[in-house]
Amino acid sequence: MKKDLLLIFLFLSSTVFAADSYEQLEVGSDIYQRVIVLSSNASSLSIRHSGGIAQVPLSKLPPEIQLKYGYDAALAADRDAALAAQRQKQAQAQLDRIAKAKAAQAREARRLASARGASASGAFARFGTQPALQTEVDLRDRFRRHGIRIRSQSGPSCSVHAIIAALEYQFAEGHGRALNLSESYLINTTSRSLGRPDAVGFDSETGRRNGLDLGFALEHVFQAIRGHGLALERSREERQSDQPYSILDTVDFSPFVVPGSGSRQGIENIVHVLNGNMPVVVGVSWPAYSRIAHTSVLGKQPVAPNGGHAVTIIGYRCEDGNIENAKFIFRNSWGDDWGAGGYGFFTYEYLINNLNTCYVVELK
Missing domain, CATH: 3.90.70.10 (Cysteine proteinases)
Incomplete structure (x- = not known):
């Protein structure tokens, strides 16, 4: 239950770390210069760096930084799965709307055909x-x-x-x-x-x-x-x-x-x-x-x-x-x-x- 509540909290909110900055931040094979952390969630950091703004996965950060931002691989996986399910639901809803509109257009065409x-x-x-x-x-x-x-x-x-x-x-x-x-x-x-x-x-x-x-x-x-x-x-x-x-x-x-x-x-x-x-x-x-x-x-x-x-x-x-x-x-x-x-x-x-x-x- 506590894990579920934590997942919901991390999914719906973000934490701002206004004081967190790094002269250099390694994210896998990428290196970002003059980094300021804008916000964090269960699976990623939002950062501003010398080249602009980016969102980087916590899974690719060094262990000490993962620990600092409370990275939990299981929670991150749950969050990513929830996001994927939401995107799939939205895509299906869009397909349903398109199908409904086409069906309505077909009904209207049949109505017009019978009326004239x-x-x-x-x-x-x-x-x-x-x-x-x-x-x-x-x-x-x-x-x-x-x-x-x-x-x-x-x-x-x-x-x-x-x-x-x-x-x-x-x-x-x-x-x-x-x-x-x-x-x-x-x-x-x-x-x-x-x-x-x-x-x-x-x-x-x-x-x-x-x-x-x-x-x-x-x-x-x-x-x-x-x-x-x-x-x-x-x-x-x-x-x-x-x-x-x-x-x-x-x-x-x-x-x-x-x-x-x-x-x-x-x-x-x-x-x-x-x-x-x-x-x-x-x-x-x-x-x-x-x-x-x-x-x-x-x-x-x-x-x-x-x-x-x-x-x-x-x-x-x-x-x-x-x-x-x-x-x-x-x-x-x-x-x-x-x-x-x-x-x-x-x-x-x-x-x-x-x-x-x-x-x-x-x-x-």
């Missing part, structure tokens, strides 16, 4: 695999055919615009008819759900109306949809007469995370989704407006401190089959006078460095 149609399930089932890169996937014509025009945001609403554009597209693709959802309703309900004012201010840098708050995270908007639903956009006459919004009676809304944001695999997963003719809503770090006011390509621009923006990726171009050379087409919410008729392009390099969140959204 054939094209969607095919895309989700291929997550984590290398995609078949096409020369071009471009959903802009489909957006135009459905009558989903480029809007110009006002207030902290880039996330709202990105999500609604994707929802309107997915609904139109699935039902063959357009659904004009109200961004203003969703902005207001998101503000209320976060306890923020609805007031809209003016951004002197961008020259656009902008909310007092810098914006909503995509997850904030998802929360508002779950809590308050969606509404149809009001006509000018309805707005002027302050008629209430037409709230959709039932909203079967589903956001799905595209895993791997900020990695090559994450961008490959985006390609899988785009190959299935589905848009992807993303949150990205964003440059200052002055750096992109006159270009539609985001490549090497440095991002602004705390700068973020949400857009909808709706395609890509890859002429040589190398994903590092691909450009990803995104739909912005700054009106059709920005970029290429309201659209822009991310280089692979920009996405790999600045992609933060990534979702597929669906409205049934």
Whole structure:
């Protein structure tokens, strides 16, 4: 029992020998100069010497020094065995965590596959695999055919615009008819759900109306949809007469995370989704407006401190089959006078460095 208590004491604590110093200390075949002992445990000394700091085993020290520091070969062996067991336990715990994460990812992939149609399930089932890169996937014509025009945001609403554009597209693709959802309703309900004012201010840098708050995270908007639903956009006459919004009676809304944001695999997963003719809503770090006011390509621009923006990726171009050379087409919410008729392009390099969140959204 005393031996066990001594082992625990030596294992959990160390003793400092501030006054112990040696002009020279032999440790097996090694020789340390100008040594100061910092601490001791059952099997080793921690020392400072002329070349730095080292930990030396008591088993290799001369017998008189072993005796001075109470070296006991049996206690040292017990301590080393306990440390080895602890390291093995930690390694096994890490392996268990990895296995659990992989199992959860597999379950999520199966859930996504069963929750979506054939094209969607095919895309989700291929997550984590290398995609078949096409020369071009471009959903802009489909957006135009459905009558989903480029809007110009006002207030902290880039996330709202990105999500609604994707929802309107997915609904139109699935039902063959357009659904004009109200961004203003969703902005207001998101503000209320976060306890923020609805007031809209003016951004002197961008020259656009902008909310007092810098914006909503995509997850904030998802929360508002779950809590308050969606509404149809009001006509000018309805707005002027302050008629209430037409709230959709039932909203079967589903956001799905595209895993791997900020990695090559994450961008490959985006390609899988785009190959299935589905848009992807993303949150990205964003440059200052002055750096992109006159270009539609985001490549090497440095991002602004705390700068973020949400857009909808709706395609890509890859002429040589190398994903590092691909450009990803995104739909912005700054009106059709920005970029290429309201659209822009991310280089692979920009996405790999600045992609933060990534979702597929669906409205049934």
